Amino acid sequence: MTIPSAIKKISDTVWELPTSYKAGMLVPARIIATEKLIGTMDAGVFDQVTNVACLPGIINYAYCMPDGHWGYGFPIGGVAAMDPETGVISPGGIGFDINCGMRLVLTNLTYDEVKPHLRELVDALFYRIPTGVGCTGFVRCSQDEFRNVVEQGSRWCLKHGYAWPEDLEMTEEGGCFPGADASKVSHKAIERGYDQVGTLGSGNHYCEIQVARPENIYDEETARAFGFTIPNQVAIMFHCGSRGFGHQVATDYLQIFLGVMERKYGIKVLDRELSCAPFHSPEGQDYFAAMKCAVNMAFANRQVILHRIREVFSAVFHKDPEELGMRMVYDVAHNTAKLEKHTVAGKKREVLIHRKGSTRAFGPGMEGIPDCYRETGQPVIIGGSMETGSYLLAGMKSGAETFFSTAHGSGRTMSRHQAKKMIRGQKLQRDMEERGIYVRTDSWGGLAEEAGAAYKDIDDVVAATELAGLSKRVVRLVPVGNIKG
Numbered sequence: 363m364t365i366p367s368a369i370k371k372i373s374d375t376v377w378e379l380p381t382s383y384k385a386g387m388l389v390p391a392r393i394i395a396t397e398k399l400i401g402t403m404d405a406g407v408f409d410q411v412t413n414v415a416c417l418p419g420i421i422n423y424a425y426c427m428p429d430g431h432w433g434y435g436f437p438i439g440g441v442a443a444m445d446p447e448t449g450v451i452s453p454g455g456i457g458f459d460i461n462c463g464m465r466l467v468l469t470n471l472t473y474d475e476v477k478p479h480l481r482e483l484v485d486a487l488f489y490r491i492p493t494g495v496g497c498t499g500f501v502r503c504s505q506d507e508f509r510n511v512v513e514q515g516s517r518w519c520l521k522h523g524y525a526w527p528e529d530l531e532m533t534e535e536g537g538c539f540p541g542a543d544a545s546k547v548s549h550k551a552i553e554r555g556y557d558q559v560g561t562l563g564s565g566n567h568y569c570e571i572q573v574a575r576p577e578n579i580y581d582e583e584t585a586r587a588f589g590f591t592i593p594n595q596v597a598i599m600f601h602c603g604s605r606g607f608g609h610q611v612a613t614d615y616l617q618i619f620l621g622v623m624e625r626k627y628g629i630k631v632l633d634r635e636l637s638c639a640p641f642h643s644p645e646g647q648d649y650f651a652a653m654k655c656a657v658n659m660a661f662a663n664r665q666v667i668l669h670r671i672r673e674v675f676s677a678v679f680h681k682d683p684e685e686l687g688m689r690m691v692y693d694v695a696h697n698t699a700k701l702e703k704h705t706v707a708g709k710k711r712e713v714l715i716h717r718k719g720s721t722r723a724f725g726p727g728m729e730g731i732p733d734c735y736r737e738t739g740q741p742v743i744i745g746g747s748m749e750t751g752s753y754l755l756a757g758m759k760s761g762a763e764t765f766f767s768t769a770h771g772s773g774r775t776m777s778r779h780q781a782k783k784m785i786r787g788q789k790l791q792r793d794m795e796e797r798g799i800y801v802r803t804d805s806w807g808g809l810a811e812e813a814g815a816a817y818k819d820i821d822d823v824v825a826a827t828e829l830a831g832l833s834k835r836v837v838r839l840v841p842v843g844n845i846k847g
């Protein structure tokens with residue numbers, strides 16, 4: 363591995379590349395990782411995080427989380443806070459899958475109760491939740507109605523019978539970023555998105571049935587507050603975003619920014635993929651309003667999928683979803699830019715935070731998290747892999763260092779291409795079934811790309827976030843069923 367020799371070890375979990383590392387760096391870059399994990403970072407991470415450190419208006423540090431790996435412009439796992447007055451907004455700092463995120467739903471069923479129905483459940487989920495690249499959803503809405511969806515997010519779902527009122531409370535920002543403006547979105551984006559509400563998509567998007575084994579409860583009290591009260595309780599975790607809609611919004615504005623960045627605003631970047639505009643420019647504000655539409659589309663998408671999941675469990679167990687205790691633990695994004703208030707140089711002020719493959723992790727007592735989590739801190743939902751396990755964590759008071767941001771998954775170590783060469787999808791499915799994990803997929807190649815071996819060790823990643831004081835372990839969840847995009 364090629365760790366730059368200029369890197370300084372600040373602590374057991376913080377590594378720094380100083381501004382002298384590369385011409386143009388305005389702040390140092392910091393990578394949150396243990397000694398073991400820093401060795402697994404691909405070389406692209408060091409290059410990209412220091413490119414981000416050159417962006418106008420960046421505050422304190424450019425960060426990369428322990429699950430970091432190479433991405434478009436920013437590393438995946440990248441965090442950058444900008445001064446809203448002098449700084450830029452960059453689509454590469456948010457990702458193409460705007461508001462890709464994770465949602466965790468409880469049941470009051472135990473694994474023993476679910477086991478006899480596992481195949482039926484997974485098959486029904488696979489049948490009811492569209493998966494695959496261009497899949498379309500069951501929500502029939504016109505392109506005009508879709509404009510309401512993207513401006514209202516989960517609120518639209520509540521009005522149309524796809525949500526419980528409390529679902530909105532358990533969603534970051536209530537499931538709607540205010541200020542979304544559909545007039546800032548291209549016709550092409552609307553065309554790509556209007557029939558995709560309630561779809562999982564492809565690749566690493568998934569809907570997984572998981573078990574909280576007693577030996578995997580790390581913090582009993584917080585686990586209880588998050589709704590884990592029964593030994594071997596079953597939960598459902600799912601991961602998806604804004605589908606073709608968000609992708610088109612990102613594509614459109616990357617192009618617009620490339621046209622004005624240097625010519626109109628005199629901004630030079632080290633990599634075209636860091637295409638950006640001043641946050642306060644008309645172009646920057648238009649993107650912000652369009653990006654919020656994609657954020658809301660993703661919240662609505664996950665809300666409709668939750669509705670489907672409740673229907674499936676209800677049909678299989680012949681009980682209402684309420685009787686089955688199918689409450690949301692939380693829904694949290696990992697690809698967004700947001701205005702948030704943070705303490706910078708001793709003063710509370712508004713900053714524009716880019717989190718790309720990074721999860722907001724507000725600590726206890728902070729504004730913006732549901733009342734029931736005030737004492738515990740915000741639930742943080744982190745995927746591991748379909749083979750190994752995933753985590754429910756809680757935000758910590760000490761998270762201020764990274765503007766209360768943490769990891770979002772385990773992060774890839776193997777390229778998709780390499781994984782497909784090494785692993786056969788059909789064999790993997792059979793092997794997993796023998797180990798008690800029943801998985802359905804649209805694509806054998808896609809399944810091979812997602813093998814546990816293609817990812818970093820999730821236990822290492824979450825341990826690093828805890829050691830760094832960003833998020834602490836509450837429950838480790840093991841997979842028993844999965845539908846993959």
Ligand code: 5GP
Pocket residue numbers: 429438462566567568570601696719744745746747748749751752770771772773774812817841844846
């Ligand atoms: P992203 O695509 O948002 O960058 O990464 C999502 C994260 O979810 C990955 O880093 C990986 O750790 C995790 N992940 C991917 N596929 C699965 C899956 O099928 N099940 C679980 N539990 N986690 C997954």
Ligand code: MN
Pocket residue numbers: 459462463567602603
């Ligand atoms: Mn995604």
Ligand code: MN
Pocket residue numbers: 462463601696
């Ligand atoms: Mn994601």
